[in-house]
Amino acid sequence: MARWQPNASERLILAALELFEERGYENTTVIEIAERAGLTKSTFFRHFPDKREVLFGGDTMAGLLAKGIAEAPATATPLDAVAHALDVVGKEVFTPDRREFAARRLAVIAAHPELQEREALKGLGLTASMADALTRRGVPGLTASVAAQLGALAMKIAYERWSATTGGDDFGELARQTITDLRAAGTLC
Amino acid sequence: MARWQPNASERLILAALELFEERGYENTTVIEIAERAGLTKSTFFRHFPDKREVLFGGDTMAGLLAKGIAEAPATATPLDAVAHALDVVGKEVFTPDRREFAARRLAVIAAHPELQEREALKGLGLTASMADALTRRGVPGLTASVAAQLGALAMKIAYERWSATTGGDDFGELARQTITDLRAAGTLC
DNA sequence: GATCTGATGGGACTTGGTCCCATCACCATA
DNA sequence: TATGGTGATGGGACCAAGTCCCATCAGATC
Incomplete structure (x- = not known):
């Protein structure tokens, strides 16, 4: 699991969109979004101020x-x-x-x-x-x-x-x- | 502290408005709102679906x-x-x-x-x-x-x-x- | 190879919000 | 008077969002 992969934001956005489609917004955890993007909760909130904003670039x-x-x-x-x-x-x-x-x-x-x-x-x-x-x-x-x-x-x-x-x-x-x-x-x- | 006082919703609304004016919205806790109204957190969420809604009757x-x-x-x-x-x-x-x-x-x-x-x-x-x-x-x-x-x-x-x-x-x-x-x-x- | 920088990991902590159950006031009826 | 039913409340466990702080690691620079 190499750190430092590029496009962290893009990966998070796509992961979030996919998960929202699969299970719905409220059944998706920020941690799950981060994991699918190969990142962690901390990093998610470093890129977006809150869970909603991930779809509002x-x-x-x-x-x-x-x-x-x-x-x-x-x-x-x-x-x-x-x-x-x-x-x-x-x-x-x-x-x-x-x-x-x-x-x-x-x-x-x-x-x-x-x-x-x-x-x-x-x-x-x-x-x-x-x-x-x-x-x-x-x-x-x-x-x-x-x-x-x-x-x-x-x-x-x-x-x-x-x-x-x-x-x-x-x-x-x-x-x-x-x-x-x-x-x-x-x-x- | 008699239970069963009337106008629970109104009391909560007024308490929230006052506290928001005094300390700001994000510096006010739902528990504080409830306490000022002589109620508890549980009761607050029984009257309003979330913290914001208290100002949107x-x-x-x-x-x-x-x-x-x-x-x-x-x-x-x-x-x-x-x-x-x-x-x-x-x-x-x-x-x-x-x-x-x-x-x-x-x-x-x-x-x-x-x-x-x-x-x-x-x-x-x-x-x-x-x-x-x-x-x-x-x-x-x-x-x-x-x-x-x-x-x-x-x-x-x-x-x-x-x-x-x-x-x-x-x-x-x-x-x-x-x-x-x-x-x-x-x-x- | 040492150092600096910036992005990441990780964990503690607060708060919003949900859930479930116990408790109490009020009312009706016997 | 008592007995039971109803509905609003208290209280605590629990989860997820969001904040904070510090450790860690990759890459660039010298």
């Missing part, structure tokens, strides 16, 4: 969305800027090779309230980040909030659509389509 | 919102129906005598991520409940989702405004005003 998304919104052309409407940000996310994070993982991850989350709770919190963070980036573009507060909220909804829907495709579909395109759908739906409110 | 809100939406006049637009539901909630739950408690509760939640996480989950539940009630009115899926999302945002903002007032303000009115604001903001997206 880093907080890079918030910064990426903010960057994408800031970089959108000055003439873009708030929702256009959000669409641009989702395009960036699609190119840098939701790449085709991660599609299958996303689908498995979504299925596990859907089956366990504790994980949904964490996802909801992450969603709040992303919404706040987008709203913040929009106000820095000069968008008035409430409008920024609404656009960010719709953006978060669009991202969620697009993520589900993307992970459910058989492959080949670009996340950015799906997101853009989703936003136009939401825009149409919003006028009926 | 029951799940009556979802049903109330659904009822309010269902009862709205047939001519009402989706957002109008939501406004009607928020009015119902204002009359049955967010009554003036609970305003001060709401303010203290919000302050505590804002200071502790674990509590924000639970609130985020509750928000998801309410959104889903509203979207569901809207589709039962014949509103198409995506439109229902958008209206529910905006409704949840309106409720959150109105709740903050309401709890921050010095008193006398009606939650339903605040919510209605908030929805008008959001509608205006939405057209700028």
